Amino acid sequence: MPTQTYNFPDIKFGDTHDGTSFTVLVNAVALNLTAASIKAQFRANSSTGALLKTMVDGVDITITDAVNGVFQIDPFDIDIPPGVAVYDIELTLGDGRKKTYIGGTWCILQDVTQ
Numbered sequence: 187m188p189t190q191t192y193n194f195p196d197i198k199f200g201d202t203h204d205g206t207s208f209t210v211l212v213n214a215v216a217l218n219l220t221a222a223s224i225k226a227q228f229r230a231n232s233s234t235g236a237l238l239k240t241m242v243d244g245v246d247i248t249i250t251d252a253v254n255g256v257f258q259i260d261p262f263d264i265d266i267p268p269g270v271a272v273y274d275i276e277l278t279l280g281d282g283r284k285k286t287y288i289g290g291t292w293c294i295l296q297d298v299t300q
Contacts, residue, residue, distance in 0.1 A: 189288065190289075192208070194290065196294075198297035199265075199295065200264060201297065207256060208257055210287050211255065217255040217277075217287075218252065220280060224247045224278075225240065226247065228240075228273040228292065229273070230270075233272055247259055268296040270292075271293075275287065
């Protein structure tokens, strides 16, 4: 399955991201995330750019409904520097296979009030 693109809405540096929920479907069937681990990385401007942030399940990511393939990036204060961040989310499934189903960009804006 090709990586699905989700581009986060623009947000200002220092503001609170309210969280984003994802459902992973493979051939229109929910992917069972039981025993899966999830890791997301955000990089500056490109997939090979400087690492800006890493998120992992149990810390910044919560699997909210494993059987139905649902997880979320938890709410957090935006600490990614202003600019365009490129990201993807890699799942390590219970059988050890690694799959990247979601990726895209996130434009972090410099806010005026600091």
